[in-house]
Amino acid sequence: MRRDAALFLWKWIQAPTRIGSVWPSGRALGRAMAAELDLSLPGAIVELGAGTGPVTATLLQSGVPPDRFYAIERDPALAATLRKHLPEVRVIEGDAGDLPALMRAAGVERVAAVVSCLPLVSLPRALVRRVIEGSFEILHPDGCFVQFTYGAVSPIPLRHFHLQARRVRRVWRNMPPAAVWRYSRVPGEPVARDRG
Numbered sequence: 001m002r003r004d005a006a007l008f009l010w011k012w013i014q015a016p017t018r019i020g021s022v023w024p025s026g027r028a029l030g031r032a033m034a035a036e037l038d039l040s041l042p043g044a045i046v047e048l049g050a051g052t053g054p055v056t057a058t059l060l061q062s063g064v065p066p067d068r069f070y071a072i073e074r075d076p077a078l079a080a081t082l083r084k085h086l087p088e089v090r091v092i093e094g095d096a097g098d099l100p101a102l103m104r105a106a107g108v109e110r111v112a113a114v115v116s117c118l119p120l121v122s123l124p125r126a127l128v129r130r131v132i133e134g135s136f137e138i139l140h141p142d143g144c145f146v147q148f149t150y151g152a153v154s155p156i157p158l159r160h161f162h163l164q165a166r167r168v169r170r171v172w173r174n175m176p177p178a179a180v181w182r183y184s185r186v187p188g189e190p191v192a193r194d195r196g
């Protein structure tokens with residue numbers, strides 16, 4: 001675990017806006033995200049930005065079936081570490097901005113929930129748009145997009161998206177403390193608001 005933390009810190013030094021955090025998340029945060037999932041919906045559960053896998057491990061411990069689960073990670077060294085620690089997990093090394101294509105290539109047409117650990121507030125706006133639109137393109141109509149943030153406001157800019165958004169939990173036992181947000185479709189509305 002110490003080696004994971006050192007690798008993570010090294011990655012943050014190399015690309016702070018892409019990694020978004022100095023330390024891997026703690027279990028309490030993983031549990032808070034897992035609590036938002038409705039596993040009775042059909043389809044896969046997908047984690048975006050899995051890193052070295054602390055949230056991944058907690059999702060599995062919380063009952064997410066490994067045969068319905070996919071972890072997406074763009075960084076090759078982090079993806080390799082994740083594969084080593086959790087060989088039962090299907091790790092897809094790729095860009096979360098290409099989610100529908102990545103999932104189709106894996107034979108998945110429908111997703112029940114997306115658990116995002118991406119640092120949305122520091123990623124380029126065009127990438128955030130691709131992540132959100134791509135996720136809702138393949139999400140079940142009643143599915144949710146769960147995201148954590150260290151900030152005080154919604155990490156998805158709601159002026160750009162029609163989404164029902166709720167801060168569902170605060171997790172003080174994380175370094176740094178975090179909040180979990182849950183997003184779902186507004187019935188009858190397209191997810192994208194404009195091209196601003």
Ligand SMILES: C[S@@+](CC[C@H](N)C(=O)[O-])C[C@H]1O[C@@H](n2cnc3c(N)ncnc32)[C@H](O)[C@@H]1O
Nearest residue numbers: 020021024025049050051073074075095096117
């Ligand atoms: C805040 S870290 C979270 C890591 C881990 N899930 C945790 O909670 O400790 C964000 C992760 O997102 C990954 N990431 C950033 N941009 C990405 C992208 N476009 N596609 C896939 N992964 C990405 C980073 O490499 C990093 O592992």
